[in-house]
């Protein structure tokens with residue numbers, strides 16, 4: 093290798109080194125949203141919504157979920173984050189209350205009740221679901237997302253829901269981190 | 270295939286041949302270290318542009334959001350500290366390299382024909398770089414940037430005739446706020462980069478037109494066998510070596526500092542923030558001290574302006590004054606300016622290091638800085654939705670202490686100390702530990718001490734009681750404990766509710782309290798009267814030391830159930846809600862009770 097070859101190689105190598113040194117942090121910076129956030133305790137908690145006696149059997153009611161939110165650098169106390177449908181089941185059926193996330197499993201619109209009152213319907217691309225949240229046509233990739241429900245020990249138990257969100261379009265329920 | 274594509278492009282754009290001619294530029298005197306400066310400057314500028322673009326994806330201009338977003342970049346984003354650190358120290362490197370580049374060109378006499386145009390473009394570039402530094406400095410909207418920018422824009426505003434208008438336009442109004450940030454941001458990431466790109470492109474184009482200035486005595490004819498050294502790879506190798514060294518130094522600085530500094534959020538009401546410009550402007554700052562206030566603009570605008578004008582005129586003067594003499598004068602002048610600036614810079618830092626008041630103010634600012642970062646990163650606190658300027662307003666330690674200082678410490682003391690740790694004409698109790706068990710026990714032990722009623726001798730009920738009381742030390746302990754429990758009485762609790770809660774009527778301190786304290790202090794509700802009081806004038810003690818009692822004491826200290834029995838001039842002045850909000854009262858209360866994040 094002669095002097096000029098050495099210079100050529102040196103220029104490439106050193107130049108590459110500098111570019112790499114700046115590119116690596118930049119890529120990490122841009123990929124920041126992919127990073128797992130450590131411990132979001134709110135996501136684990138059950139949200140108390142309503143006493144059981146206020147729900148009528150077979151008639152879905154929607155409830156907003158409000159919780160402390162951290163949006164990048166800002167901490168918002170008590171912000172709405174989504175809503176759920178609660179459906180009380182007939183006496184003797186377990187679980188006593190079914191909770192469905194109102195976020196459409198198709199592309200995330202808000203699912204409302206269908207015109208006939210029998211089930212649910214999403215106005216965005218006409219996903220239809222029955223009263224249990226099972227798909228009634230081929231548009232939704234999966235049933236509406238059922239959420240864990242807890243009833244307190246009181247005489248008139250309080251219905252609490254563990255609010256979780258799942259990835260749209262997936263055929264399985266994959267929790268959003 | 271590769272050749273095919275290359276040819277296609279060559280046909281249409283002619284890029285390849287142009288690049289090749291740049292690469293194959295001949296270096297008559299071989300590669301030189303002296304040629305690296307411009308390239309190094311260009312490389313660092315590219316680092317700046319790149320890291321700057323990255324941060325644009327995360328920064329949010331606006332007074333409520335700017336600090337929070339920079340905090341997020343610096344402390345929470347993946348390698349955000351590294352990206353921002355590179356940008357921060359890169360900016361300083363740019364200033365240094367630009368100055369070195371300028372001097373080098375000056376010493377080489379490269380301002381002479383035919384390079385006059387490029388010399389002027391270089392001066393314009395220098396101005397733009399200063400603009401970058403200036404606009405970028407305040408984007409975090411932290412104390413440091415805020416005050417430094419306020420000072421420098423006010424200097425501009427002090428210039429005769431147009432000054433005030435220029436300042437108002439630059440700042441976006443009379444006050445510093447959202448418009449200041451959006452304007453500075455727009456300048457920093459939009460207007461200045463466009464201007465810089467255009468000017469730099471012209472600067473580089475001219476540099477290729479004229480070639481690098483060969484040293485004196487370099488051969489002008491190619492030696493037999495042709496030139497041996499070309500720009501690539503011989504000069505580029507040296508450039509790369511130097512750029513690696515500089516970028517390595519940059520990384521070193523960033524790692525050493527763990528990122529770039531971020532001061533506490535800007536607070537226009539802070540009374541004693543020691544504002545200083547970035548170190549490369551220190552000489553200007555120091556020079557201003559030699560000018561009387563109304564002539565400030567001479568030091569800050571006329572002197573630098575005259576300097577730049579002289580530099581700009583050099584190529585023209587070269588035509589009038591003998592070339593060598595002018596060059597000698599210019600170099601001597603440059604030495605004088607650099608020497609003077611260095612001297613002023615050092616003098617400024619030495620003065621600060623020796624000044625006790627500066628050190629004290631800096632220490633206070635550093636403590637606030639640490640507190641702000643602590644609160645913002647605490648999971649139970651965080652940056653509030655109202656914005657970073659509200660960070661401290663929700664913090665009892667900062668807000669409560671500041672309010673105490675302003676509202677209470679003209680009479681009361683904290684641990685024997687008045688405002689800012691000085692003496693005051695004490696006319697009230699020592700509030701340190703107010704309402705705590707130790708505080709109450711101390712009162713029961715020695716009510717006449719300065720910490721309690723010693724400095725308000727008219728308020729002598731407790732002192733009289735102490736002379737006659739038969740309570741034993743153990744009983745006093747129990748009474749103190751009992752009274753300390755009053756602070757837990759809730760906002761809506763009535764005396765009757767409270768009496769029925771567990772641990773009240775059967776508390777060992779209950780009986781001695783009723784028998785001794787109850788002679789003067791009244792505690793009673795609708796259904797039951799615990800004590801009758803009345804032997805002497807004394808405040809109602811129900812819920813004493815609780816937030817509700819405290820708030821009443823602040824709002825209506827002269828109420829009949831509190832200290833209305835004192836002569837008018839001995840009473841504590843009331844603070845109505847328009848003077849101090851309920852939120853502020855609770856900040857003071859929580860500060861006194863030590864109820865804040867530690």
Ligand code: FES
Nearest residue numbers: 196198199214217
């Ligand atoms: S989002 Fe509901 S149907 Fe497409």
